Amino acid sequence: MKYILLMSGTKTGVDTYHSWSQKDIDTHMAVLTSVAKELTESGEFVATQGLSEPAEAKVVRGEKNGMPVTDGIFPESKEFLLGYWIVDVATPERAYAVAAKISAAPGPGGVPTNMAIEVRRFAAHGQSKSE
Amino acid sequence: MKYILMMNTMRAGHGVPRWPQKDLQAHIAFMMNLNQGLRESGELVSAEGLSFPEQAKLVRAGKDGVPITDGVFPESKEFLAGFWIIDVDSPERAYAIAAKASAAPGPGGAPLNMPIEVRPVMNAPPPEML
Amino acid sequence: MTKPWDPTSEHLLRELAPQVLGTVARRFRDFVSAEDAVQEAMIAAFTQWPQEGIPDNPRGWLIQVASRRMTDQVRSQIARRERETAVAREVETMAPPVDIESDMDPDDTLILLFMCCHPALSSSSAIALTLRAVGGLTTTEIGNTFLVPEATMAQRISRAKQNIKASGVPFRLPSPQERAERLPSVLYVLYLIFNEGYASSVGAHLQRLDLAREAIRLTRCAKMLLPNDAEVAGLLALMLLTNARRAARTGPDEELISLTKQDRTLWDQVEISEGIELLTAALSKGSVGLYQLQAAIAAVHDEATRVEDTDWPQILALYELLKRVSPSPMVTLNHAIAAAMVHGPLKGLELLRTLDTDARLSGHYRLDAVRAHLLEMAGDYEGAIKHYRTAAGRTTSIPEQNYLTTQAARLDDKGQDKKTHAPFNQNTG
Numbered sequence: 001m002k003y004i005l006l007m008s009g010t011k012t013g014v015d016t017y018h019s020w021s022q023k024d025i026d027t028h029m030a031v032l033t034s035v036a037k038e039l040t041e042s043g044e045f046v047a048t049q050g051l052s053e054p055a056e057a058k059v060v061r062g063e064k065n066g067m068p069v070t071d072g073i074f075p076e077s078k079e080f081l082l083g084y085w086i087v088d089v090a091t092p093e094r095a096y097a098v099a100a101k102i103s104a105a106p107g108p109g110g111v112p113t114n115m116a117i118e119v120r121r122f123a124a125h126g127q128s129k130s131e
Numbered sequence: 132m133k134y135i136l137m138m139n140t141m142r143a144g145h146g147v148p149r150w151p152q153k154d155l156q157a158h159i160a161f162m163m164n165l166n167q168g169l170r171e172s173g174e175l176v177s178a179e180g181l182s183f184p185e186q187a188k189l190v191r192a193g194k195d196g197v198p199i200t201d202g203v204f205p206e207s208k209e210f211l212a213g214f215w216i217i218d219v220d221s222p223e224r225a226y227a228i229a230a231k232a233s234a235a236p237g238p239g240g241a242p243l244n245m246p247i248e249v250r251p252v253m254n255a256p257p258p259e260m261l
Numbered sequence: 262m263t264k265p266w267d268p269t270s271e272h273l274l275r276e277l278a279p280q281v282l283g284t285v286a287r288r289f290r291d292f293v294s295a296e297d298a299v300q301e302a303m304i305a306a307f308t309q310w311p312q313e314g315i316p317d318n319p320r321g322w323l324i325q326v327a328s329r330r331m332t333d334q335v336r337s338q339i340a341r342r343e344r345e346t347a348v349a350r351e352v353e354t355m356a357p358p359v360d361i362e363s364d365m366d367p368d369d370t371l372i373l374l375f376m377c378c379h380p381a382l383s384s385s386s387a388i389a390l391t392l393r394a395v396g397g398l399t400t401t402e403i404g405n406t407f408l409v410p411e412a413t414m415a416q417r418i419s420r421a422k423q424n425i426k427a428s429g430v431p432f433r434l435p436s437p438q439e440r441a442e443r444l445p446s447v448l449y450v451l452y453l454i455f456n457e458g459y460a461s462s463v464g465a466h467l468q469r470l471d472l473a474r475e476a477i478r479l480t481r482c483a484k485m486l487l488p489n490d491a492e493v494a495g496l497l498a499l500m501l502l503t504n505a506r507r508a509a510r511t512g513p514d515e516e517l518i519s520l521t522k523q524d525r526t527l528w529d530q531v532e533i534s535e536g537i538e539l540l541t542a543a544l545s546k547g548s549v550g551l552y553q554l555q556a557a558i559a560a561v562h563d564e565a566t567r568v569e570d571t572d573w574p575q576i577l578a579l580y581e582l583l584k585r586v587s588p589s590p591m592v593t594l595n596h597a598i599a600a601a602m603v604h605g606p607l608k609g610l611e612l613l614r615t616l617d618t619d620a621r622l623s624g625h626y627r628l629d630a631v632r633a634h635l636l637e638m639a640g641d642y643e644g645a646i647k648h649y650r651t652a653a654g655r656t657t658s659i660p661e662q663n664y665l666t667t668q669a670a671r672l673d674d675k676g677q678d679k680k681t682h683a684p685f686n687q688n689t690g
Contacts, residue, residue, distance in 0.1 A: 002408075004181065005190075006211065043386075043417030046409050051135065052251045060229035062244030068230030069244075081137065081211075081250070088409050090383065096190050096198040104192030112192055119188045119200075120211065123180035124658045126461030127517070128626075147653040147662065151677075152670035159663050160514040177408075182657050 002046060002122040003095040005085040005102065007115060010077055011054070024108045031105040039087060039098065046086040054080045086122075095119050133176065133218050133252040134225040136232065140245050141210035143184040150238045161235045169217065169228070180213040216252065225249050263314025270315060274306055278397025281323040283369020286432055289331050292376065293422045296394055298334070302326040304399060368434050370395065371486040374479075375435050377421075378447040381428050386421035387450045388457070393418055395482075396475055406457075406472060444487075448496050448552065451480050455500050459507070473504055494543035495553030501536035502559035505529040517664040521568050533563045554583045573602040590622045594631050606638035626655035630665060642672045 009017075020028075032048075039045035057080070058070045085102065089095050099117040107113040148155065169175035185202075187210060193199040204210075215232070219225050229249050234242035278299065286295035302323045316322040366372075377391040389407075392398045404414035435443055458472025480497045487493050509523035518524075540556050558579045565571040580596040593616055601609025613632055622628050633648035646669045653665035 004179075040412055041416055041420075043409075043413050043420060045413045049135075050253050052253055054250070057248060057250045058226060058229075060226055060233050060247045060249055062234045062242050063230040068226040068233075070226055080248075088407075088413070090385070092188075096188060096200050099190035100192040100196055100198035103190060103198075104196050114191050116189045116191050119190050121182040121186060121657060123182055123213075123662070124461075125660075126658065127661055128460070128656060128658045147650055147666045147669075149650070149673070150670060152667060152674050155667055155670045156514070156516075159516065159667075163514045180659050183654060185654075 001090075001092075001095075002086060002088050003092075004120050004122065005087065005095070005099045006118040006120065007082045007084065007102070008079045008118070009082045009115075010079055012077075014053075014082070020108050024106075027110070028105050028107065028113075032102065035098070035101050035105075039085075044087045044089050044094075044098070046088050048083070048085045050083040051081055092119075092121070095121075132220070132222075132225075133216060134222075135250050135252050136215040136217065136225070136229050137248040137250070138212045138214065138232070138245060139209045139248060141181075141184050141212040143204060143206075143208070143210070146183070148237075154236065154238050154240060157236050157240060162232075165232060165235075166215075169215070174217050174219050174224075174228070176216040176218050178213070178215045181211055184208075184210040222249075222251075262317050264317075265314050266311040270310065271307075273315075273319065274303065274310070275397035277320050277323055278303055279370040279373045279395045281320060281327060282373060282394055283366060284324055285327045285331065287366070287369070288328070290432070291331075292432055293426050294331060294334060295327070296418075296422060298327040298330040299323070300393065300400070301330055303397060307399070368486070370482060372432060372434055374447055374483060374486075375440070375443055376425055376430055376432070378443070378450040379425060379428065379430060380443065380446045382421050382424055384450065384453055386417055386424070387446075388454055389414060389417045390421040391450055391479070392454070392475065396479060398475070444490070444492070447483065448492060451476055451483065452496060452499075452552075454479070455503075459503060473500070473507070476500060477504065489546075491543040491546040491548055492550040492552050494539050495550055495556050498536045498540040498543065499552050499556035499559055501532045501539070502556055502563050505532035505536065505563060511660075515660065516667070517660045519664075520562060525566060525568070528563065533560075536560060536563070549582070549586070551583075551587050554579060554586060558583075571602075573599060577603045590616055590619050590625075591627070594627055597635070598631060601635050601638060606635045609635045610639065624655060626652040626661070626665075629655065630661075633665075633668070637668075637672060642676055645669075646672050646676075 017025075036045060036048060058072050060068045060070050062069050085098070087095060087098055089098070096119060099119050103115050103117050104112045105115075148158075150158070166175060166178050169178075184204070187204065188200045188202055189204065190201075191199045215228075217225060217228060219228070226249060229247040233245050233247045235245070237243040281302065282295060282299045285299060286292045289295055305326055306319075306323060310316075310319075373395050374391070377394050378387050382390070389403055392403050392406075393400065400415045400418065401411050403418075404411040407414065434440075455473055455476035458474070458476055461472070477497070477500050480493070480500060484490075484493050484497050505528050506520070506523065508529070509525065509527040510518055512518055536556065537560050540553065540560055543553050544557070558576055561572050561575050561579070577596070577599040580592065580599050583592050584596055593612065597609040597612040600612055610632070613628070613635065616622050616628055629648045629652035633645045633652060636642075636648060637645035649665050649669035649672070653662050653669065656662050656665065
C-alpha cells in the first residue's frame with residue numbers, strides 16, 4: 001500500500017531552519033539520506049521531494065475570461081507543505097515507523113526535531129483486491 | 132519544469148459529495164478527461180487521490196524512536212485531498228492546468244473554483260543511494 | 262543467419278527466459294547470480310535483436326551471454342581475492358561446453374515456479390521475482406507496472422533471492438509431498454498477479470504491462486507442466502472466465518459497470534468457451550477445490566446471454582458449497598447476494614446480520630455496499646442511500662468510490678422526483 005508522509009511548517013519554522021549551523025544541517029540531511037537508502041534497500045522507496053519556498057507558490061481559484069485567477073498570498077503563520085516522502089509498505093504500522101524515523105532526525109545540538117508528520121494512504125486507481 | 136498542484140479542500144467529517152447523479156457524473160467525467168488530456172500531452176507525471184482525513188495520522192518520534200501516532204487534528208485544518216505532479220514548459224501552463232482543475236463542475240454544473248496550490252518542485256535528484 | 266524481429270518475438274524471448282535460467286543456474290549451481298546474469302542477457306537481447314535480427318539459436322545465444330557474465334563475475338571475484346593461476350584454470354573448465362543444450366531439463370520452468378512462489382517470501386516479493394525469473398520481464402517493466410522506481414523493484418527482487426538462498430531451497434523439483442504443500446502458494450501468487458492486472462485495469466495506465474494476460478500465460482505454462490492437477494486447471498479457467506468480461510467492466514469515463522448491468526455482447530466468447538471446457542475437464546477429476554468452485558460460479562454468470570437468464574439457484578448452491586469448503590466473510594457477502602436473488606432481499610439481509618459482529622469486516626466498505634444493494638432491492642431507498650454513502654467513505658478505491666456515490670445519487674434523485682411529483686406539495690405549488 002502506498003502512503004504519503006507530509007512534512008509541513010510555517011515561515012517562522014523555515015527561517016529557524018535556515019539559521020542552523022551548516023554542521024547541524026549536514027547532520028540532519030545525512031540522517032534523511034540514510035533513511036532514503038534504507039528504504040531503497042528494503043524495496044519500499046517510491047519518492048521523496050522537497051518543495052520550493054512558498055514565495056514561489058500560487059493559489060489558483062478557477063478561471064475568468066479563460067485566464068487563471070491566481071493569488072500569491074501566504075500569511076506568515078499559515079502552515080505549508082515543505083516536502084513529502086512516498087513509500088510502498090506492507091502495513092500502516094510500517095508507514096508510521098518510517099515517519100517516526102524521519103521525525104527523529106536531529107536538529108541543533110543533536111536534539112530530534114520531533115516534527116509532526118501527517119501520514120495519508122493513497123487511494124487506489126483500481127478496484128480493491130480484497131477477495 | 133515540474134510543479135505540484137495540491138487540492139487542499141478536505142475537512143474532517145465532510146465525506147463524499149451528495150450532489151444529483153448527473154452532476155456527480157459530470158464531475159467525474161471532467162476529472163477523467165483532464166487527466167487523460169495531460170497523459171496524452173505527456174505533461175502528467177502523476178495524479179493521486181488520498182484517503183479521507185478520518186484515516187489520517189499525525190506521527191512523531193517517541194522514546195527510542197517508537198512512533199507516537201495521533202488521529203486528532205485541529206477543527207479548522209484543511210486536508211490534502213489529492214495532487215497532480217506535472218511537467219510543463221512554463222509556470223503559465225502550470226497555472227492554466229490548475230485553473231482548469233479548479234473550475235471542475237459541481238452541483239448544478241457550476242464551476243467549483245476549488246483553491247489549488249501550485250508549487251514548483253525542486254529539480255535536485257533524489258539522495259544518492261549507494 | 263538471423264530472423265527479423267517482429268511483434269511475436271518479444272513473446273518468444275519471454276518464453277525462453279526460464280529455460281535459460283534453469284540451464285545456467287544448474288550449470289553454475291547458483292540461482293541468485295544466474296538470475297541476474299540471465300536478466301542482463303535478456304536486456305542485451307531486447308536491445309540487439311530488434312536491430313540485428315534474431316539469432317538462429319536464440320536459446321543458445323542467451324545461455325552463452327549469461328554464462329559469459331557468470332564466468333566474468335567469478336573471474337573478477339577471484340582477481341579481487343588475488344588467488345593463484347591454478348584457480349584461474351579451474352574457471353576455464355567451468356566455461357560451458359559447446360553442447361550446453363543437453364543440460365536443459367524441461368522441468369526447469371516448474372522448478373523456478375516453485376522456487377519463486379516459495380511460502381517464505383512475502384506476496385509482493387514473490388510476485389516481482391516470478392514476473393522476472395519465470396515471466397522474463399525486465400525490472401523496468403515490473404517497476405512501471407507497480408509504479409515504483411526501478412531501483413526499488415530491483416532491490417525487492419534481490420532481497421527475494423537472498424531469502425531463497427538463505428532458506429536453502431535446492432534447485433530441483435519438489436518431492437510429491439513438498440509439491441502438494443507448496444502448490445497452493447504457487448497458485449496464490451499467480452492468482453494475485455491476475456487480480457493485480459484485472460482489478461487495476463481500470464484507469465488508463467498506458468505504460469503498464471497487461472498483467473492479467475501475463476498471469477494467464479504463466480498459468481497456462483503451469484498447466485502444461487502439471488497437466489493432471491485439477492486446481493491448476495481450475496485457476497486457469499477462473500482467469501479466463503473473469504478476463505472474458507474485461508471489455509464490459511468499464512464505461513466511457515472509466516466508470517465501473519456492475520456485472521448485472523454489463524453489455525454482454527462485449528464479453529469474449531472464445532475465452533468463455535475455453536474456460537468452460539477446462540472447468541468441465543477439471544471437475545470430472547472428482548475433487549473440488551477452491552479455484553474450481555470460483556470458476557464454476559464465474560461460468561454460470563458467463564453462460565447467461567442476458568442477465569435475466571442467470572441461473573441464480575445454481576450460483577446459490579455453489580456459494581453454499583464454497584462456504585463449507587472455504588468459509589470467509591467475503592464468501593458470506595456473496596452468498597447473501599445470491600440468496601437475495603433466489604429468495605428475496607430480506608433473506609439476503611438476514612444473512613448479512615451474521616456479519617455485523619464479525620471483527621474481520623468491521624469498518625470494511627463491502628458490508629455497507631452489499632447491504633445498500635439489498636436495501637435498494639427491498640425498496641428501502643433511504644437506508645440504501647445511507648449505506649452507499651458510508652461504503653463510499655470507507656473504500657480506498659477511487660473507481661469504487663465513484664460507483665458508490667453515483668448509486669447513492671441515483672436513488673436520491675429518484676426520491677427527489679417522488680417528492681416534487683407528490684400531490685398537494687406546498688413547496689412546488
